[in-house]
Amino acid sequence: MITGKILYKRPKTLKDVNMSYCPGCSHSLMNKILCEIIDEFDIQKKTVVIAPVGCAVLLYDYIDCDSVEAAHGRAPAIATGIKRVNPDNIVISYQGDGDLLSIGMAETIHTANRGENITVVFMNNAVYGMTGGQMAPTTLVGQITKTTPSGRNPENEGYPIRACELINTLEAPYFIARCKVTNSKSIMQTKKILKKAIGYQINKKGYSFIEILSNCPTNWGMKPKDSNKWIQEVMSKYYPVKIFRDKGEA
Amino acid sequence: MTNKIILAGFGGQGIILSGLLLAQAALLEGNEVTHYPAYGAEMRGGTCNCSVVISDKEISSPIVNKPDILLLFNQPSKNKFEAKCIPGAKVLINNSLINEQALRNDISSFYIDATNTANKLGNIKIANMIMLGALSKITGIVKLDSLINAMPEILSARNKKLIDLNVQALKEGYGLF
Amino acid sequence: MNKKILMKGNEALAEAAIRAGCRYYFGYPITPQNEVPAYMSKRLPEVNGVFVQAESELASINMIFGAGACGARCMTSSSSPGISLMQEGISYISGAETPAVIVNMMRGGPGLGNIAPSQGDYFQAVKGGGHGDYKIIVFAPASAQEIVNFTVLAFDLTIKYRIPVMILGDGLLGQMTEPVVLPEMKEIQDDINWSICRGQDQVIIRSLYLVPENQLELHNLHLQKKYRSIEKDLNKYYEQYNANDCDYLIFAYGTTARVCKAAIDRLQKENIKIGLFRPISLWPFPKEEIISISSKIKKAFVFEMAQAQFEEDIRLSFEGKKEIKGFYKLGGAIFNDDEIYELIKKNI
Ligand SMILES: Cc1ncc(C[n+]2csc(CCOP(=O)(O)OP(=O)(O)O)c2C)c(N)n1
Ligand code: SF4
Numbered sequence: 184m185i186t187g188k189i190l191y192k193r194p195k196t197l198k199d200v201n202m203s204y205c206p207g208c209s210h211s212l213m214n215k216i217l218c219e220i221i222d223e224f225d226i227q228k229k230t231v232v233i234a235p236v237g238c239a240v241l242l243y244d245y246i247d248c249d250s251v252e253a254a255h256g257r258a259p260a261i262a263t264g265i266k267r268v269n270p271d272n273i274v275i276s277y278q279g280d281g282d283l284l285s286i287g288m289a290e291t292i293h294t295a296n297r298g299e300n301i302t303v304v305f306m307n308n309a310v311y312g313m314t315g316g317q318m319a320p321t322t323l324v325g326q327i328t329k330t331t332p333s334g335r336n337p338e339n340e341g342y343p344i345r346a347c348e349l350i351n352t353l354e355a356p357y358f359i360a361r362c363k364v365t366n367s368k369s370i371m372q373t374k375k376i377l378k379k380a381i382g383y384q385i386n387k388k389g390y391s392f393i394e395i396l397s398n399c400p401t402n403w404g405m406k407p408k409d410s411n412k413w414i415q416e417v418m419s420k421y422y423p424v425k426i427f428r429d430k431g432e433a
Numbered sequence: 434m435t436n437k438i439i440l441a442g443f444g445g446q447g448i449i450l451s452g453l454l455l456a457q458a459a460l461l462e463g464n465e466v467t468h469y470p471a472y473g474a475e476m477r478g479g480t481c482n483c484s485v486v487i488s489d490k491e492i493s494s495p496i497v498n499k500p501d502i503l504l505l506f507n508q509p510s511k512n513k514f515e516a517k518c519i520p521g522a523k524v525l526i527n528n529s530l531i532n533e534q535a536l537r538n539d540i541s542s543f544y545i546d547a548t549n550t551a552n553k554l555g556n557i558k559i560a561n562m563i564m565l566g567a568l569s570k571i572t573g574i575v576k577l578d579s580l581i582n583a584m585p586e587i588l589s590a591r592n593k594k595l596i597d598l599n600v601q602a603l604k605e606g607y608g609l610f
Numbered sequence: 611m612n613k614k615i616l617m618k619g620n621e622a623l624a625e626a627a628i629r630a631g632c633r634y635y636f637g638y639p640i641t642p643q644n645e646v647p648a649y650m651s652k653r654l655p656e657v658n659g660v661f662v663q664a665e666s667e668l669a670s671i672n673m674i675f676g677a678g679a680c681g682a683r684c685m686t687s688s689s690s691p692g693i694s695l696m697q698e699g700i701s702y703i704s705g706a707e708t709p710a711v712i713v714n715m716m717r718g719g720p721g722l723g724n725i726a727p728s729q730g731d732y733f734q735a736v737k738g739g740g741h742g743d744y745k746i747i748v749f750a751p752a753s754a755q756e757i758v759n760f761t762v763l764a765f766d767l768t769i770k771y772r773i774p775v776m777i778l779g780d781g782l783l784g785q786m787t788e789p790v791v792l793p794e795m796k797e798i799q800d801d802i803n804w805s806i807c808r809g810q811d812q813v814i815i816r817s818l819y820l821v822p823e824n825q826l827e828l829h830n831l832h833l834q835k836k837y838r839s840i841e842k843d844l845n846k847y848y849e850q851y852n853a854n855d856c857d858y859l860i861f862a863y864g865t866t867a868r869v870c871k872a873a874i875d876r877l878q879k880e881n882i883k884i885g886l887f888r889p890i891s892l893w894p895f896p897k898e899e900i901i902s903i904s905s906k907i908k909k910a911f912v913f914e915m916a917q918a919q920f921e922e923d924i925r926l927s928f929e930g931k932k933e934i935k936g937f938y939k940l941g942g943a944i945f946n947d948d949e950i951y952e953l954i955k956k957n958i
Contacts, residue, residue: 493947
């Protein structure tokens with residue numbers, strides 16, 4: 184028999200299955216972090232995750248919580264419906280940049296504006312991952328994608344949208360932060376922030392919006408390590424990592 | 434005469450590309466062709482395949498249910514497709530990655546050390562061309578010259594520099610039989 | 611004649627649109643038609659055209675409404691869930707009578723479904739998926755070459771009749787690579803006297819007519835008159851394969867029809883007299899032709915990748931006069947010719 188202290192194990196809420204995310208993708212990391220937090224609060228049985236349309240569409244195959252699979256961009260509206268029926272449940276809307284800022288912009292803004300007591304986890308990887316790497320609202324100027332073959336040109340495609348800054352113009356949101364998960368320090372920091380957000384939801388404080396600068400090694404055409412470097416050196420210049428608003432600390 | 438071909442392997446082994454090259458070569462010889470790749474979610478699992486139909490008359494169905502020629506690049510593909518081909522089918526097996534022999538004795542199987550040969554030529558990615566070269570020699574459905582002539586149409590923008598290497602691999606595969 | 615080249619259905623469609631004078635494309639990514647926007651984003655700037663990736667299909671269809679209001683040759687493309695979102699816009703465009711070419715490469719449904727080939731949007735396409743009494747022209751090609759030919763025709767018709775024209779394909783047709791002969795690039799000068807932005811007397815593009823009797827009713831009567839004349843004009847788009855003098859006739863369209871042909875070839879070798887009737891325009895539906903052919907056969911079969919949607923129109927044409935047996939594949943599953951062969955053998 185092996186004795187000793189267990190230092191690390193798979194969170195109970197994270198199913199013991201192979202994920203279909205590409206190797207090194209931030210989605211798999213964030214799925215796990217979310218499960219750790221759900222375990223730490225012991226809220227597995229009352230958490231509902233909304234699966235978006237995007238690479239995380241099979242979220243419910245990895246996270247062992249009740250789930251509703253939304254139409255593209257509509258996750259926050261479904262979250263609203265669930266939360267209004269069951270205010271004591273914990274509702275998490277997990278979305279990519281195409282889902283949240285493009286087709287779902289109206290739902291995103293209005294859910295925030297109503298201050299729905301939900302947590303939005305926003306995976307910003309600057310492309311449409313699932314459909315094969317087209318431009319997203321967050322694609323950087325000059326960035327080459329399947330639909331910007333010569334690089335994003337602001338004259339035709341406009342500028343990348345900064346989600347936290349946009350949400351921060353609204354009165355209702357309680358907690359708004361941008362994080363990254365490029366090294367162990369930033370991963371720990373991200374977990375702390377997301378845990379705080381879900382804690383606010385448990386305490387019925389209101390709407391939280393947590394953006395994660397994520398990678399997409401596959402569609403960026405980079406090794407995972409280089410993709411993290413790119414987030415560090417390029418992406419976080421345009422999207423500053425910080426806490427934009429924390430009414431709990433005010 | 435109609436040939437129904439399935440090429441199958443891992444994503445990244447150039448399966449779709451070799452299917453296109455085969456189709457283009459057959460087109461150059463004046464045939465009708467169709468090429469239908471597995472796409473999207475099917476690719477996510479890491480396996481990848483495409484169906485090519487070559488005929489001297491109009492092709493009705495591009496869907497290949499029972500192939501008469503099979504190019505197998507890895508073990509999972511063998512597991513999936515060997516049972517499906519018609520009796521008498523010609524089955525090309527990349528035995529660098531497939532250790533198992535053909536399970537059926539009503540088919541003609543050919544073993545090609547494609548991945549190792551590609552490695553010796555300096556690029557593991559050209560194993561697909563070794564297989565196509567061997568296919569040309571074994572079945573004669575397209576001529577080696579047609580495959581070589583089709584190359585610029587298929588590889589054009591993507592990796593023109595590699596054309597010479599790919600041609601060398603085609604010839605190498607052709608020479609194996 | 612231009613050379614035969616290998617092209618993927620989606621790319622052949624995009625190039626054909628450009629050669630038919632399309633200079634404005636608005637669309638949103640969705641599998642299995644992503645090659646269309648990708649191709650357009652590269653190719654349109656080369657011909658001084660405009661490519662915009664819309665923020666949603668809701669936006670795409672309304673961008674098309676705007677471009678169409680200017681009389682432009684414009685196009686959007688999507689697949690099933692995206693086309694559902696466009697239904698409101700298609701209703702408005704139909705009411706306002708502006709040109710629009712809309713491509714639907716159908717995938718498995720309902721809901722998010724999957725990305726495999728399907729024909730589950732038949733009703734939505736031909737019966738009017740949005741609100742109100744309207745019709746759109748629907749072409750169902752069965753090969754890359756037909757995709758090219760009917761895309762070109764679609765642009766001429768949408769300008770001529772000021773009615774949306776849909777190319778209804780499926781994942782297989784979009785993803786399959788086949789030889790095509792492309793048409794020459796057309797130099798288009800449409801003579802349009804109804805559009806906005808011509809700097810003349812006020813032009814209003816609208817679908818609101820508040821008074822029922824003498825406004826909206828009249829407008830609807832006008833639309834219906836137009837639809838009747840389109841039905842008369844476009845009654846020749848169908849294919850018959852061994853359909854003369856046969857006991858059994860298969861009805862199918864698009865991908866499914868192609869697969870049926872392979873089975874028919876085999877059945878004929880066994881001296882079974884069987885043929886195929888394949889509508890290419892699904893609206894207008896070649897009803898007259900089907901009525902006349904139905905009297906000559908013993909029994910009809912319908913094959914479709916949907917639950918008796920297309921079959922319903924065949925039944926309406928047959929008016930119960932002959933036996934019809936339908937076979938369906940659902941949720942992105944596709945027929946193969948062995949299966950069709952067996953099903954026919956068992957049912958004759
Ligand atoms: C109405 C509708 N339009 C388009 C799609 C196709 N689609 C699936 S995922 C996706 C984009 C996903 O990108 P993002 O939200 O950035 O998430 P990621 O895949 O990068 O995680 C799109 C456009 C769809 N499923 N439904
Ligand atoms: S495509 Fe990109 S976002 Fe999607 S799983 Fe792969 S790496 Fe992650």
